[in-house]
Amino acid sequence: MQAYASIDERITRFSHLDQAVRIISRIQGCLTKGSQRKPAQSRQDAINALVKSAQSENFSVDIQKLKGAKCVAMQSSISKLDPFLDQKGFLRVGGRLQSSELQSFGERHPLLLPKKSHLTNLIIDYFHRKAAHQGAEKTLALLCTHGYWIPNGRSAVSSRIRGCVTCKRIRGQPCNPQMATLPSVRVNEAPPFTHCGLDCFGPFLVKDGRKEQKRYGLIVTCMASRAVHIELLEDTSTDSFINAIRTVTAIRGPIQSIQCDQGTNFTGASKDLQGNLLTRMNITMKFNPPHSSNMGGVWERQVCSDDLPLSPNMLLTMKSDVVLPPPSDFSDTDFYSRKRWRAVQ
Structure with a gap:
């Protein structure tokens, strides 16, 4: 049996977020048989477990420094996001919206997701399908609305969507077929109407x-x-x-x-x-x-x-143009004109 070092490696077997969440939820249900959990709560607990595992594997140094009541290093890729650990130990984005009541806590301080992680790819695919394949901006907006933040997220979402089969099928350019060789009657000299094509109309x-x-x-x-x-x-x-x-x-x-x-x-x-x-x-x-x-x-x-x-x-x-009238108005005096073309008219 193959051994996995972490949950993030284990979920590489799944291509949909719902599959990974369902399996993790069943495992958690087996570990806590006595507790009565609602399906929505069990799903959220499974997602939280996946997110915490991905954060622990990719931001372990930053989490250790934040647990020691220190700021993250300036060389860290998330130093400009002012990260902090919440009460449950999740790594979240800081900012200046602590006092805002217009948004939920998850929208004000979204969860940090590593850019290069299979869980991040599954979450991007999930919200991309939820956005009805409308593009990177719509997918990124849904990620932020549901409380997720990816460092350099636009690049991560665009690169992931670039491989979407449905988007390629919808937005792909039609292939230009290879044109066949012209028949000999089209490319060789011949008297007019020696080789003809015809059809009826009306x-x-x-x-x-x-x-x-x-x-x-x-x-x-x-x-x-x-x-x-x-x-x-x-x-x-x-x-x-x-x-x-x-x-x-x-x-x-x-x-x-x-x-x-x-x-x-x-x-x-x-x-x-x-x-x-x-x-x-x-x-x-x-x-x-x-x-x-x-x-x-x-x-x-x-x-x-x-x-x-x-x-x-x-x-x-054999022409569609109408014969034009004379190019000027003429009078009787034009019969005696020295310009012959006027007299001819």
Whole structure:
């Protein structure tokens, strides 16, 4: 059986203050079987025993000098705290609040805890959980409120909280994943719209006489040059998609490969044209896995940027800017002006 030199070494087996207090309380209960103690009193007695053991082990020289009615040495780490021994033999912080009635005795003269002690770490963890992991300042404030003082306490609390797993999980920065290698169609030269990615967007409400009908858009982007072509779809059926692809190839030239998601109109077109049009046009269709829109970021990003309403002027000029009016006001006398640009206007 392993032998322990002190209680502070014995409680190194425990990772929670409540566990250590419960064990010490049971030991004290076995030693004093005849006494009837309440649970709150037995818990406080166990904490006092732990604190006194930690103080005796870490501040033994200072306690001996204070018992001899002397002050602690100036070289001591607690000399500036004006320490004293109370009636029960606990080492407490002095100060100038002896006559104050606004605080309890434990708040005016908190118990001194050694900075490097397992009991101190357990107490810091206990109040840190009680503070709902709000940080070092809140934990340190709770320690002082409950009558504990740690020399250079802010440093001790911060270093202990730095290893808190819950705080790391809450406040940790997300990891940046290693980006995969770009596909060959993205990094090699090719004529525009040789390798394309496409997707549908919409619907848009349009007027057809007195009726309102839904119309959709097919956005086709070149994988190499990132050029964009937009086609109008009557609906999201396979037939509308096939007609749009025929229009794109007639305007932009032959397409070698198409990458898209597994929409029903895309998969239906692939099945309908598998041995007919796709073979003659030499088009290869590649589908992303289901629920993997991140794999189509090339065209999904273009869909997000296409938030302006389409107009005939945009389709003709392929620009979203409106043609500006002449840069000035002109009169009839400008016909006889020597500045030809005014006469041209």
